[in-house]
Amino acid sequence: MEDNSLASTIKEGDGELSDISLRPMDLSDVDDFMVWASDDKVTHFCSYGPYTSREQGIKHIENKVIPHPWFMAICVNNRAIGAISVSANQGNDKCRGEIGYVLGSKYWGKGIATRAVKMASDAIFAEWPHLERLEALVDVENVGSQKVLLKAGFMQEGVLRKYFIHKGKTRDTIMFSLLSTDPRI
Amino acid sequence: MESDSSESYMKNGFVELSHISLRPLELSDIDDFMVWVSDPKVARFCPWESYTNKEDGINYIKTKVPQHPWFRAICVNNRPVGATSVRPNSGNDMCRAELGYVLASKYWGKGIATQAVKIVTKTIFDEWPHLERLEAVVDVENVASQRVLEKAGFKREGVLGKYFIMKGSTKDMVVFSLLSTDPKT
DSSP states (O other): OHHHHHHHTOOTTSSGGGGEEEEEOOGGGHHHHHHHHTOHHHHTTSSSOOOOSHHHHHHHIIIIITTOSSEEEEEETTEEEEEEEEEOOOGGGTTEEEEEEEEOGGGTTSSHHHHHHHHHHHHHHHHOTTOOEEEEEEETTOHHHHHHHHHTTOEEEEEEEEEEEETTEEEEEEEEEEETTSOOO | OTTHHHHTTOBTTBOOGGGEEEEOOOGGGHHHHHHHHTOHHHHTTSSSOOOOSHHHHHHIIIIIGGGSSSEEEEEETTEEEEEEEEEEOOGGGTTEEEEEEEEOGGGTTSSHHHHHHHHHHHHHHHHOTTOOEEEEEEETTOHHHHHHHHHTTOEEEEEEEEEEEETTEEEEEEEEEEETTSOOO
16 A cells, blocks of 8 residues: 555665655645544544544644644655644744644654654744744653654753643643754754 | 821731732722832833823723733732732633732732732632633742742742743743642642
């Protein structure tokens, strides 16, 4: 199947990672989107999913992706295998943006998310000169995602207890940040 | 002078805790209100500049205070010496609300703000049963306010670098929280 050949081209540390690119996502990516959006391993810590119908995927891309201030597909050979986004704030909160990312489970453990976060961080600080702080909130149990941010140079600032409601339950979340003045690793 | 009636409760700089109370702020409180809002020492860590005319004070009490979901005057012997407010959130953020408070500088260092915060924590979780987390963000340089929260039983969770813009520059803020399940001091 197509996806297997895609996954096998990505080996950690052998230069294949330079094929990873970020580009805006659109409705033509819906079938690739559904690969991770229908996987409950992937959506476990996401605010959405798992989706069971293509219509849900289309609605999500229409309502959440296309209007988003900064939303990219994480691509290998221009095929979307995940997504990464940065939200913007207004007024006195304009100095900070929140980064979020998701990756198909077949591509976990290869450094792809870390690479995508580094690429997105570099891009966003260049595109939004008023941005001084990039932050991420990660569930205390999502150890894989915490490692991604640490490897990408983010700093863990603290645990925010019972910070928000996720799929019906209040969760403790860890706050990470990368400042525009921090070394980009 | 009228202000003597609250000052008489400050024998040797001591205020009876039982004389500290919270109540709605009225237009008739305008002169007491102007005492702290016109004080640059008080405004230093607030998002607003100290007021220079009474019209602005009247306008604030008439139009801004009613917009607050939860706003109380902090009183000594029923005379306002400061104010406190709690801002709720909606949707998946409904479990948390943000606490703020301000006190006239003449009343600093006497445990009044601490007592006022304790009164808030004793009532707000009952008034809002869906609330699980009361949080506060304090400028890293505002050590006195950090002490208020610690004495009131809040937990210091971490420092958020360049978290938001206040009076034209980005500030590092300490985040504190008190959970509905934490012991009330």
